[in-house]
Amino acid sequence: MSLLDVRGLRKAYGALNVTDDLNLSVEKGELHAIIGPNGAGKSTLIAQLSGQAGSDAGSVRFDGAEMMGQPMHARVRAGMSRSFQITSILPGFTVLENVAAAVQARRGSSFRFFAPVAGERALNDTAMEALARVGIAERAAMRAGSLSHGEKRQLELAIALATAPKLLLLDEPLAGTSGQEAERLVEVMRSLKGEVTLVLIEHDMDAVFSLADRISVLVYGRIIATGRPDEVRTDPKVRAAYLGEETAEEGA
Numbered sequence: 646m647s648l649l650d651v652r653g654l655r656k657a658y659g660a661l662n663v664t665d666d667l668n669l670s671v672e673k674g675e676l677h678a679i680i681g682p683n684g685a686g687k688s689t690l691i692a693q694l695s696g697q698a699g700s701d702a703g704s705v706r707f708d709g710a711e712m713m714g715q716p717m718h719a720r721v722r723a724g725m726s727r728s729f730q731i732t733s734i735l736p737g738f739t740v741l742e743n744v745a746a747a748v749q750a751r752r753g754s755s756f757r758f759f760a761p762v763a764g765e766r767a768l769n770d771t772a773m774e775a776l777a778r779v780g781i782a783e784r785a786a787m788r789a790g791s792l793s794h795g796e797k798r799q800l801e802l803a804i805a806l807a808t809a810p811k812l813l814l815l816d817e818p819l820a821g822t823s824g825q826e827a828e829r830l831v832e833v834m835r836s837l838k839g840e841v842t843l844v845l846i847e848h849d850m851d852a853v854f855s856l857a858d859r860i861s862v863l864v865y866g867r868i869i870a871t872g873r874p875d876e877v878r879t880d881p882k883v884r885a886a887y888l889g890e891e892t893a894e895e896g897a
């Protein structure tokens with residue numbers, strides 16, 4: 646049984662079906678990338694899976710349970726987590742506090758802000774582990790707002806990891822990063838492979854093709870192909886719809 650099994654998923658904005666009868670299976674332990682042209686519906690799909698956006702139809706089975714209709718926090722509890730954009734980082738608090746708050750939010754039923762956090766050693770230990778996991782443990786005491794752009798993205802990953810997800814949804818983690826920052830993030834993602842199941846949306850094709858176990862190609866709200874990177878690269882449907890020009894040039 647797949648860890649994530651999506652059937653007939655749909656979301657319309659007015660007359661536009663952004664995701665349309667979308668089917669997707671993600672196996673436990675794999676890094677599954679979703680690629681597609683601009684506006685194909687990738688971010689909308691991630692929002693629907695995480696519960697951030699509602700869906701008009703379909704089924705999202707995760708770890709054997711139906712998630713459709715469940716709010717975001719219930720999905721996080723079930724082990725489905727998404728890495729948020731930088732705006733969710735609290736710049737005035739330390740890097741450690743940012744992660745500890747995520748751990749606490751998962752553990753506690755209520756979000757008791759920071760006063761109790763300082764005294765909770767176990768909480769901080771878990772948060773430190775997550776920071777070490779993404780390679781920014783030495784930044785723990787710094788204000789999150791003073792991190793570089795790439796480090797903020799590492800912090801987002803640590804925040805997502807701190808909720809101990811079974812499935813991590815990553816929406817363009819490399820966006821806006823410099824070459825060196827991107828390389829570091831790619832290595833962090835590579836190191837997570839096998840440990841946590843990853844669904845990755847990313848425009849950086851070098852990163853996608855080097856990291857992914859399988860790739861699904863989303864075009865006009867539907868998955869038109871799924872396979873190993875070499876299979877997807879040579880799939881005539883994919884070449885025609887998306888990678889056409891690039892692969893034609895490579896082959897020339």
Ligand SMILES: Nc1ncnc2c1ncn2[C@@H]1O[C@H](COP(=O)(O)OP(=O)(O)OP(=O)(O)O)[C@@H](O)[C@H]1O
Pocket residue numbers: 658663681682683684685686687688689690
């Ligand atoms: N809240 C919204 N209201 C109306 N239309 C929307 C909304 N969100 C997304 N859309 C439209 O849905 C389509 C898909 O958008 P989405 O951001 O999911 O695509 P994407 O594949 O992630 O694109 P990109 O690669 O450019 O980030 C676009 O045409 C977009 O304009």
